[in-house]
Amino acid sequence: MAKIIISAALTGAIHTPSMSKHLPVSPQAIADEAIAAAEAGAAIVHLHARDPETGKPDQSPEAFRPIVQAIKQRSDAIINLTTGGAPTMSIEERLAPAAQLKPELASLNMGSMNFGIFPMLDRTKDFAHDWEKPYLEGSRDRIFRNTFADIEHILTTGTENGTRFEVECYDIGHLYTLAHFVDRGLIKPPFFVQSVFGILGGIGVHAEDVMHMKRTADRLFGADYRWSVLAGGRHQIRIATMAATMGGHVRVGLEDSLWIGPGKLAQSSAEQVALIRGIVEGLGLEIATPDDARAILSLKG
Ligand code: KMH
Ligand code: ZN
Secondary structure (H helix, E strand, O other): OOOEOEEEEOOOOOOOHHHOOOOOOOHHHHHHHHHHHHHHOOOEEEEOOEOOOOOOEOOOHHHHHHHHHHHHHHOOOEEEEOOOOOOOOOHHHHHHHHHHHOOOEEEEEOOOEEOEOHHHHHHOOOOOOOOHHHHHHHHHHOEEOOOHHHHHHHHHHHHHOOOEEEEEEOOHHHHHHHHHHHHOOOOOOOEEEEEEEOOEOEOOOOHHHHHHHHHHHHHHHHHHEEEEEEEOHHHHHHHHHHHHHOOOEEEEOOOOOOEEEOOEEOOOHHHHHHHHHHHHHHOOOOEOOHHHHHHHHOOOO
16 A cells, blocks of 8 residues: 655744744754654655744745755655745745755745735734734735746756655646646656645635545546645644545645644644654554655655
């Protein structure tokens, strides 16, 4: 039976430090979280970086370098660098860490969209840093830009470096955009499709949404794709479980959800990895090691 790949997304650019004291911010904390998640069963660690003083997303290659070095010294987990960065950043800025550090995997966001993080304002009383509130508020009037030209630029730069992609699809149209790049021969199978559920501006978190994504991807890509699923916030584990029962791979981590249960903050991404690992193994399925995942996704290693 095929093994299930667990990805752990450790810090991201959606949540801000005042939402949870457990969100890792410094290079050391992000690397430690990555290693703990890998030890708990994650084969892939998806990385963003932050300014250690303020916790603001920092997309400079210099911010990523010490994180990547520390992880490589202590783990063979697959390193997946964000090219999404944050919706406030330019495409060149977003691409720079992956272009310079040439990881095995990088994210590739498949369409421009609204990306609403402003509802989180309601849940946070006090902000420790000046940037946090306007950053969240600004998502009312900000577009997460991923034009066809942007996607092609990231795709061709990464491919020249031997980097393959976690293809992030936030809606059904993004699958058709992937099909367009497949038709043009710009991406080769197996495609690692990360379906993203529950971002305000993308597809929702109903079981029918998950079924529709899977059915559409099956029809468009047949045996040429590997399906992984993430859901934002409190829906994370429910949707990951649903995907696992359908043979999908799963992504968890504090980038996607700060929670481990109703009203209970997760202390780490590793805690979420351990939870979903227990569910996957309880279903009688096996988790993939990093080398299993390299084989499943045809990575350079
Ligand atoms: N934050 C996730 C919903 C990226 O880094 O390219 C999507 C993400 C984007 O991981
Ligand atoms: Zn990310």
